[in-house]
Amino acid sequence: MQVDELKSRFEQFLKQKGYKITKGRFEIVDKIASYGKHFEIEELVRWIANQNKTVASRSTVYRTVRLLQDFGAIREVIKLGNRTIYEFVAGKPHHEHLICVECGKIIEFYKDEIEELQDKVCEEHSFTPLNHRLEIFGICKDCMEKRT
Amino acid sequence: MQVDELKSRFEQFLKQKGYKITKGRFEIVDKIASYGKHFEIEELVRWIANQNKTVASRSTVYRTVRLLQDFGAIREVIKLGNRTIYEFVAGKPHHEHLICVECGKIIEFYKDEIEELQDKVCEEHSFTPLNHRLEIFGICKDCMEKRT
DNA sequence: TTAATTGCAAAAACTTTGCAATCGG
DNA sequence: CCGATTGCAAAGTTTTTGCAATTAA
Numbered sequence: 001m002q003v004d005e006l007k008s009r010f011e012q013f014l015k016q017k018g019y020k021i022t023k024g025r026f027e028i029v030d031k032i033a034s035y036g037k038h039f040e041i042e043e044l045v046r047w048i049a050n051q052n053k054t055v056a057s058r059s060t061v062y063r064t065v066r067l068l069q070d071f072g073a074i075r076e077v078i079k080l081g082n083r084t085i086y087e088f089v090a091g092k093p094h095h096e097h098l099i100c101v102e103c104g105k106i107i108e109f110y111k112d113e114i115e116e117l118q119d120k121v122c123e124e125h126s127f128t129p130l131n132h133r134l135e136i137f138g139i140c141k142d143c144m145e146k147r148t
Numbered sequence: 149m150q151v152d153e154l155k156s157r158f159e160q161f162l163k164q165k166g167y168k169i170t171k172g173r174f175e176i177v178d179k180i181a182s183y184g185k186h187f188e189i190e191e192l193v194r195w196i197a198n199q200n201k202t203v204a205s206r207s208t209v210y211r212t213v214r215l216l217q218d219f220g221a222i223r224e225v226i227k228l229g230n231r232t233i234y235e236f237v238a239g240k241p242h243h244e245h246l247i248c249v250e251c252g253k254i255i256e257f258y259k260d261e262i263e264e265l266q267d268k269v270c271e272e273h274s275f276t277p278l279n280h281r282l283e284i285f286g287i288c289k290d291c292m293e294k295r296t
Numbered sequence: 297t298t299a300a301t302t303g304c305a306a307a308a309a310c311t312t313t314g315c316a317a318t319c320g321g
Numbered sequence: 322c323c324g325a326t327t328g329c330a331a332a333g334t335t336t337t338t339g340c341a342a343t344t345a346a
């Protein structure tokens with residue numbers, strides 16, 4: 001999805017919720033889109049603050065991140081210790097993560113069968129799934145090789 | 149596994165690491181074992197503090213929880229917002245969780261096929277898995293029925 | 297106009313840590 | 322005895338919030 005299309009959908013979302021269309025909110029979307037990788041909020045705040053033109057304060061970033069989560073453009077994908085790592089999911093197909101606990105590398109993967117089995121489990125428990133997160137922590141290939 | 153057996157294994161673990169065998173550590177194990185359900189650390193601290201005989205301070209609880217994680221007796225199983233929910237896993241077979249976002253109910257499940265598929269994915273990426281967590285958030289049967 | 301938003305600083309919630317006293321081996 | 326552990330309070334992190342000023346509709 002193009003960022004412009006996303007922003008226009010976000011605009012609809014805001015209007016529909018009775019929220020206002022502000023410059024700051026869209027600049028944050030641009031920043032997240034151009035950041036191009038998984039991020040933590042404080043990381044994003046610092047990165048935004050270091051740009052020539054500051055587009056939003058820490059509170060606004062936190063508040064907008066929450067809005068974008070409700071909207072569905074970003075998602076909490078990794079919870080490691082006290083850290084929360086987000087990703088920009090806009091338009092990207094759903095996937096899960098392998099996280100290297102040595103170097104922090106994040107590998108994305110998707111297995112249809114895993115999704116199907118989850119649906120099956122939910123059905124068995126008459127549970128209505130809304131979303132899920134599968135995190136596999138371990139050592140990536142590179143780090144494994146360095147160990148020898 | 150019996151709690152006594154677990155404590156004896158924990159004792160071996162401590163000795164092997166060069167740590168000391170203290171009363172407080174074992175009393176915390178007893179408390180967690182008798183708590184009998186998923187818990188958050190602050191919840192545990194408060195619960196322990198409310199007992200006739202206080203067995204450990206907040207810092208000791210935090211420090212011991214970390215030790216027990218390393219030892220493998222407890223595990224961070226759910227990360228929801230800023231909350232971290234632990235479970236006492238001692239001897240229990242591995243399983244995943246369905247979490248009702250409405251009432252907080254936690255349902256445990258295990259699907260061998262899901263585990264196998266994960267191993268397969270890891271192999272495909274030459275990734276050495278250490279541990280994983282699959283959280284499915286949704287609405288449980290009871291909450292769904294109440295909605296009508 | 298007026299209700300939502302922003303930035304700030306303060307507060308909140310959770311967790312870690314320095315240190316002196318104490319305890320275990 | 323010596324080094325690990327404990328409790329406390331202080332500090333560190335991350336996130337939320339109250340409020341006055343500002344801005345969008």
